[in-house]
Amino acid sequence: MYTVSIDGLPLHIIELDQTPVVPYTVSSFMINVAQRVSFYVNLKEFNASYVPPDVPPTKSLYIRFKANPNMYPVDISSYIVPYATPHLPYPIFFNPLYLAILSLNSSNSLPTYPVNSAISGSSNPDLADQLDANILDARPFNQASNIVPNATHYINLVITFHPDSNNITRGYFNNVTYGSDVINVSNKSVSKHWITSEKMTPLLYQMATNPSALSILSPIMENNSSLPVLQSDGNLHYLVPYQAVVDILLENKDKGEHPFHLHGHSFWIISSSDNPQAEQLYSGAYIQRDVVSVPGSGWAKIRFLANNPGAWLFHCHIEWHFDAGLTLVFLAGPNELVAQGYKIPAQQKCFSNHTNDSPR
Numbered sequence: 247m248y249t250v251s252i253d254g255l256p257l258h259i260i261e262l263d264q265t266p267v268v269p270y271t272v273s274s275f276m277i278n279v280a281q282r283v284s285f286y287v288n289l290k291e292f293n294a295s296y297v298p299p300d301v302p303p304t305k306s307l308y309i310r311f312k313a314n315p316n317m318y319p320v321d322i323s324s325y326i327v328p329y330a331t332p333h334l335p336y337p338i339f340f341n342p343l344y345l346a347i348l349s350l351n352s353s354n355s356l357p358t359y360p361v362n363s364a365i366s367g368s369s370n371p372d373l374a375d376q377l378d379a380n381i382l383d384a385r386p387f388n389q390a391s392n393i394v395p396n397a398t399h400y401i402n403l404v405i406t407f408h409p410d411s412n413n414i415t416r417g418y419f420n421n422v423t424y425g426s427d428v429i430n431v432s433n434k435s436v437s438k439h440w441i442t443s444e445k446m447t448p449l450l451y452q453m454a455t456n457p458s459a460l461s462i463l464s465p466i467m468e469n470n471s472s473l474p475v476l477q478s479d480g481n482l483h484y485l486v487p488y489q490a491v492v493d494i495l496l497e498n499k500d501k502g503e504h505p506f507h508l509h510g511h512s513f514w515i516i517s518s519s520d521n522p523q524a525e526q527l528y529s530g531a532y533i534q535r536d537v538v539s540v541p542g543s544g545w546a547k548i549r550f551l552a553n554n555p556g557a558w559l560f561h562c563h564i565e566w567h568f569d570a571g572l573t574l575v576f577l578a579g580p581n582e583l584v585a586q587g588y589k590i591p592a593q594q595k596c597f598s599n600h601t602n603d604s605p606r
Contacts, residue, residue, distance in 0.1 A: 247276060247278050247279075247313070247314040247503050247539070248276070248277055248311045248312060248313055248344075249274050249276050249310075249311070249314070249375070250274060250275055250276075250277060250283070250309075250311055251273060251274035251309075251310045251312075251375075252287060252307055252309050252310070253297075253307045253308045253309075253310070253357070254292050254293045254294070254297065254307060255287045255288075255292055255293075255307065255348075256272070256273060256287070256288075256291055257271065257272055257273070257274070257275065257285045257287060258270070258285055258286050258287065258288070259271075259272065259275065259381065259384055260285060260286060261282070261283070261284035262281075262282070262283055262284075262381055262384060262533060262535055263281060263282050263512075263534075263535040263536040263537060264282070264512075264536065265386060265387075265535060266386070266387035266388065267384040267385060267386060267387055268384070268385045268386075268387055270381070270383065270384040270385070272375065272376040273375050274310075274376060275375075275376040276314075276376065276377060276378070276539075278503060278505040278537065278539040278563075279505045279537075279563045279564055280505050280507055280536075280563040281379070281505060281535070281536075281537045281539065282536075283381070287348075289350060292307075292350075297357075297359045298359055301358045301359045302358045303358070304350070304358040304359060305349065305350050305351050305353050305358075306347050306348060306349045306350055306353075306354070306355055306356060307347070307348045307350065307357060308345050308347065308348075308357055308361055309345065309346040309347065309348050310343060310344075310345060311343070311345075311346075312343050312344075313343075313344070314342075314503070315342060343361075345361065378518065378520040378521045379520070379541075380515050380518055380520070380521070380533070380535065380538060380546070381533070382517070382518070382528070382532075382533055383521070383524070384533055385528075386531065386534065392531060392532075392534060394530050394531065394532050395491045395551060396491065397473060397493040397549055398473065398474070398491045398492075399465050399473055399474050399475070399476055399486070399487070399490045399491065399493070400471060400472075400473040400474070400475055400476070400492065400493045400495075401475060401476040401484065401493075401494050401495070402420075402475075402494075402495045402497065403419045403420060403494060403495070403496050403497070403574075404418075404419070404420050404421075404497045405419065405497065405498045405499060405500055405504060405540065405572065406418045406499045406500065407570075407572075410423065415570060416571045417567050417570040417571045417572030418571065419574050422478075422480065422481070422482050423570070423571030423572075424481075424482050424571040424572070424573040424574060425571060449483070449575065449577075450557050451590060453556070453557060453577065454583060454584060454588050454589065454590050457581050457583065457584055458581070460479075460485065460577065461479055462477060462478065462479045462483060462485040462577065463485070464477065464485060464487070465477060465485070465487065465490075473493070476492065476576075478574075482573070482574035482575065483574070483575045484574060484576050484577065485580075486552045486576045486577060486578045486579070487552065487579065488552060488553070488555060488579025488581070488582040489553055489579070490552045490578075491549060491550075491551050492550055492552060492576075493516070493547060493548070493549050494513075494548050494549070495545065495546075495547050496538070496540045496546045496547070496548070497545045498540045498541065498542060498543060498544055498545060499543070500542065500543070501542045501543050502542050503539055503540065503541055503542045504539070504540045504562045504564065504572070505537045505538070505539050505562065505563040505564065506537065506538050506540060506560065506561065506562055506563065507536060507537045507560070507561060507563050508536075508550060508558060508559075508560045508576070509558045509559045509560070510556055510558040511550045511551070511552070511553075511554055511558065512534050512536055512550070513534065513535070513536075513538070513549060514532035514548065514549045514550070515534075515535055515538050515546065515547075515548050516532055516547040517546070517547050518538075518539075518540070518541060518544065518545065518546040518547070519541050519544030519546070520541050520544065525547065532549070537563060552576070552578040552579060555578050555579035555580065555583035555586060555588070556578055556579075556583060556588075557575050557576075557577055558575065558576045559573060559574075559575055560573070560575070561573035
């Protein structure tokens with residue numbers, strides 16, 4: 247997680263994860279792993295009072311990328327011995343502030359002011375820092391084409407981290423962690439090569455050949471639920487009816503912020519603990535993104551339309567969290583996948599057939 251700013255200049259955001267937005271002006275914004283933000287600056291808007299008065303006029307400005315120490319797996323701000331001397335607030339190899347230079351002319355000179363001497367907050371007194379990493383207050387540019395359907399289904403996912411039986415820290419959705427062999431649903435004993443387990447059949451193979459045999463319940467009404475709730479096979483595979491509109495509530499019990507990405511679909515971000523009023527404030531006109539940032543010890547609510555049949559990963563985009571099992575699979579419209587004529591390519595069948603043929 248980083249905070250992005252340019253000394254003395256407002257930032258005009260115009261795109262979020264390939265969604266054009268009405269220009270939205272801030273002093274700074276937060277960005278998480280795999281998120282994308284496009285913005286422009288107007289040099290005529292430079293506020294010279296941002297630079298201390300006792301230095302010469304500057305011909306360049308600092309572009310700042312400030313890391314949030316909570317993104318690291320240890321308390322790096324107090325982790326000193328043996329890498330740093332006691333008077334330093336961080337280890338000598340760690341500096342949370344990354345800098346680039348914006349040149350105001352062709353001189354390519356360094357700013358005339360020390361990096362720590364700029365007058366904080368004076369770039370534009372009428373603008374605030376954007377502290378919501380999802381930037382939900384930005385409005386879609388093409389409002390007419392951004393029609394948000396009402397939810398038809400629901401799932402609540404609780405995010406936790408804790409050691410497994412081998413004392414290895416794993417990530418969990420609803421107390422279940424995703425492992426390499428659970429990419430397969432059935433536990434049929436078949437002899438074959440080139441798959442992760444000799445006792446299991448690859449998931450996509452099952453969907454494309456016999457989707458009715460998938461051992462996952464259809465969505466059901468549960469206590470206190472107003473919508474049918476997606477069901478799992480116990481291994482974090484969830485069956486999603488074709489064209490279902492699914493609301494996902496992500497509850498983060500971890501103190502770190504998590505960026506989640508859904509393969510095969512974009513989604514609307516309804517609200518979050520950073521901006522809880524967004525659901526009512528922007529009803530029917532939510533921002534569509536590819537990655538949602540779930541605040542540490544907070545929550546986020548997203549909505550997607552399951553109009554793309556297939557087996558689609560939903561996972562944290564922090565690499566080691568993904569590897570640690572903070573992942574699940576939505577099986578969207580398996581019968582529709584077959585009806586649309588999907589076939590496993592011949593060159594890939596050797597990975598999923600029930601023979602002892604070697605791959606060619």
